Amino acid sequence: MKYNVVVIGGGIVGLSTAYQLLKKKPGLKLALVEKETVICKHQTGNNSGVIHSGLYYKPGSLKAKNCINGYDMLLNFCKEEGVPYELCGKVVVATDDFQKPLLENLYNRGLENGLDQISKLSIEELKEIEPHVNGIAAIKVPYTGIIDYTAVAEKYAEKIRAFGGEIFLGEKVNDIKEINKISVIETNKQNLEADLVINCGGLYSDKLARKTSEDVDLKIIPFRGEYFKLKPEKEYLVKHLIYPVPDPNFPFLGVHFTRMINGGIEAGPNAVLAFRREGYKKSQIHLGELMESLMWPGFQKVAMKYWRTGFGEMYRSFSKAAFTKALQKLIPEIQENDLVDGGAGVRAQACDRTGGLLDDFAIFESEQAINVCNAPSPAATSSLSIGNTVSDLALKRI
Known part of the structure; x- marks a missing residue:
């Protein structure tokens, strides 16, 4: 099947990009492929549901611009489509x-x-x-709020289908080849042809990018963030979202308290190296992917630089008492038995060869593709703005 554009990745960034493309150019022949049988199974479906304000990001950076623009676009979309949210501050x-x-x-x-x-x-x-x-x-x-980003993404998917776009679930991309200037996307079920590929593959975005370009010199390092939840009888301790002052040299915000749009309060996350790219539990290990992370020169430099911080995060991962102590800096009344196990998410953090954890979104073009290779938080808040940016790049080439 031949398409103008094939988008890879059914997270919120891939879906928003496909939606923005079809909104700008109705009639565009577009397909989105996702390896899971449902959308938003990974970063989008496992984040803390925060609507970010743009407070943390370097002025003029892609994160700052897209978060601030995306914030207004997201709220307007949710009002129009009836997606619940709350600006709790x-x-x-x-x-x-x-x-x-x-x-x-x-x-x-x-x-x-x-x-x-x-x-x-x-x-x-x-x-x-x-x-x-x-x-x-x-x-x-x-400005800060709470929302269910899977609900937002499901609305994007509705819009894509209404515009005539196709969404293929349960289709893993095995290879991308160029034949006579046409990209052939080989999945486990079919081959798709496209004038342009847009890679929004999240945790595997670097591997997909390498199938379209030899100039990819970064590695996705997966960091797992683990949460606890407050017992219902202790939820009165938290009125807003409560954050510590972040370490400006480390791209994580520290353990904090987050009210959830569907009820409950999460406490966390920490940030530990995941032993596989989709490793939501300590027991989930993929030796090949773990060695890729450990052997990457950039990660080795990061580990040398932040070994004390990394050790502390790992210790909290295995010690509920240590996790509780970190939370007590913000709310001293919290006790270990006030916490019950919550979920975990895995952040796709790009790391360059020289030891930098990329602090900004990374979007780059190759002859065959547009690759979104670093889109961690606040990508969900920024999704419509990122989709707008990527769709503009795409429309110049179609």
Whole structure:
């Protein structure tokens, strides 16, 4: 079957890209292929459901631009399509003196990114809105919200089908070849021909990109984030989303408390190396994929640089007491028996050869394809904006 565009990946970024393409060019012959039998089984379906404001990201970066633009696009889409969400707001809390200048930098970055409704909180003001939180300084971010991103993505899928696009589930892409300037996408069920391939393969985006270009010099390193949930009788301890001041050198936000749109409160996540790309449990190991991560020169440099942080994260993964202690920095009343096992997600974090964990989205073009090779958080919030960006690149080539 011949198509103008074949999108690989049925997560929220792949679906939003396909939707934006068909919205801009109705009648486009488009197919989306997903190896699982359902959409959004991996990053999209296992994240914490936060609508991010754009607070953390370097002004002018792809993350900042797409998060801020995508935020408004997402809220408008949800209003039009009746997808529930809540702008509950969040507080970012400093618990040690050394965090105060980092919090000040975060506040200024938020203002630079156009978040003029954020505000500094005194200790008294923090206690008024979050009486159980321990902190010596804080900022309030009223823009932040909660949502079910799988519900959003299912609406994208509805729109794709309504525009005449096709979605093939249970079809793993085994190879991509170029024959007479036409891309042939070989799946486990059929061959598809396309003028252009768009790779939104998430945890396998680097491997797919290498099938279309020899110039891919990055590796997806999978980091598992594990959560606990608060027992229902302890949910009164959390009113907003509650975050620590993040380490500016490490692309993770630290353990925090997240209210969920369908009820309940999650506590976490940590960030540990997953032993396979889709390793949601400690027991899930793929020796080949693990060795790929461990042998990648960039990861080895990251491990050398952040070994103390990595050891702490790994220790918390195996010690509920240590995990609880990290949470107690924010809410001292939390006890180990207040936590029950939650879920886990795996973040597809791109790492370059020189030891950098990519801090920005990475989208690059080859002769055959457009590859989205680093789209971790806030990609779900930014999905419509990323889809808009990628679809513009695609329409120039079709």
